[in-house]
Amino acid sequence: MCSYMNSLVLVCLVLGSLCVNVAESRDLNCLHEKVEYSAINCRKHSALLTDFGGKGDGVTSNTAAFKAAIANLSKVASDGGAQLIVPPGKWLTGSFNLTSHFTLYISKDAVLLASQDETEYPLIDPLPSYGVGRDGGKRFISLIFGTNLTDVVVTGGNGTIDGQGESWWKDFKSGKLKNTRPYLIEILYSRNVQISHLTLINSPSWHVHPTYCRDVIIESLTILAPIDSPNTDGINPDSCINTRIRDSYVVSGDDCIAVKSGWDQYGIKFGMPTQHLSIKRFTCISPDSAVIALGSEMSGGIQDVRAEDVHAINSQAGVRIKTAPGRGAYVKDIFVRNLRMETMQYVFWMTGAYGSHPDDGYDPKALPVVNNINFKDMVGKNVSMVGNLAGIEGHPFTGLCLSNITAELAVKKKKKNIHPIFSSEKKKLPWNCTDISGVSSQVTPKACDLLPEKKVDCAYPTDILPIDKVVLKTCST
Template identity: 60%
Template structure:
């Protein structure tokens, strides 16, 4: 459905069923995706569910995704090509998504993030039998940034990781990437989450000399599996704080105010696409 509004042309995709992945690479802005069912074999890699790639002002809601890769993979270009193109993904809202991804993430940011990813909001997400809840993937040579990420109201069941950050995701399109192009990862906020049957709460690995900063994790309860990892929180080259989180996080993410749950700083104003109200169109067939 196409509808004109104060933002120009809004594209709406709803109530469709896809086999394999659905990509938004060909659509750049003002997008509403509702009620999609996306089914892919969980044993087949590279079958991402939805890929918002260099998109602005996008709303994704009420979708059900089964995937052999990331259920939602947010991207913006790869190494020097993404840096030169310079088109970020920003103002992205996702809510009421259900995901099954045994070998990948429910929400992945990167690893192709060289054009930048910012102002990403997700809420009311259900993850079942998935490798990780939220994963940030990047590497030396990517450049770009992932910043101002806000995720809350997530329920997870049977997970390997809840939080996963990787600063050494070292695939490159060719040998011409700039080894001095370091990514900026900052202001990452996770709040109001419950996870059960978890092997390891967090694997957070930044980049030496290029810390991932401004991490906030608040009001999160994680119940471990019968055979959890010995090290529950593995943190290197990251900084921030936690509040009201169990099991106890790593020392690099200390409790901000013991005894009091301090919320993360979530934005109060909506992104523009969340104020767009789309109408349904009907056609009436004339009987002969």
């Protein structure tokens, strides 16, 4: 016999007033085959969005339904938590806030459609580590938002969240926006966060942005945006400690993974680094940006990033470090191995002149430290340039180590009927290095003179990060 009546009686006894809203909720075991999913924690209570007036017709706004559902389910946070199930259908909605000890489960064949009405996205203050919205002004709140949470899960049966970002992209490109575009999912100041098993498409700007968080699990995401869409980064861990990214696929108009920690003087003052980040089994397509970018907003520091088993296809750069005078802080203890690349402009790209600033208040003498950067066991095919590595004059990037790396350079097609002696085209060198130091070993084409050959196997940590030890539980709807 279904457990619905027993659960309902318990909720009524504990909460009383909540019964009016959950009395129409159904134990899904009564209606459908049980669906299992992985999560950091399972929930004692369940409800459907339709129990709160939700309509999955793709036309009716469900913003009020989401807010009512989450407000009511938050009341059972201390009694085993709750999960809100979004059933199959098209669910139009504006922004809504998550709560603690809570799971948002987006079912297979369910699509959350982000409203294109700006009034559905209240303006909020800039992040304190940025000082201003990344596009300028204040920030439109993200579609799915949460702050100061503990134990929150956004997952599903590979259901879809569609940011419907095209109108935002047009307004941004034309200069109509005075404030920063909303992200798709942003969670701030939170602990024990999971975002997984979803398809995210067409965000107005960044897709997934955990910020000032600890113990974050991001896995099994498919993120898709047109390759010419502005700033549609895939996953941006920002001033986060102990994060893992797994088994995900991104096609983006910007960096697929962008590791950040605040912008110039604001990030220096806030002083929260991103550290202990683990990336495994990740695939990226981004013709105009990087597979993994460190920065450019890194003024709280970036340390201990480990990436392995990464596949880059038709992307501008495999790994890119972006910083500039004024950023301060550091990018150090970076470890990347088993990176496969096909059709790339650069394998490695580092620059100390990525000079965008929030305002004129930055200190040009705040020079970032880039040190102990390790790349090993990599193969690239159809690569235009292996390394474009430029530190800061008088303040070089140090401790670079490259070992066991082979890149096959792209073959440039010759123009017909032009004899080579009459061609004015200069041969492009595979390396361009300034203001860096380090070593290389078994690198083809041979590395630049600032990375002299030395028999070495570049480092990769042997210890296991705490976040990699977390084992997800099997839960069910």
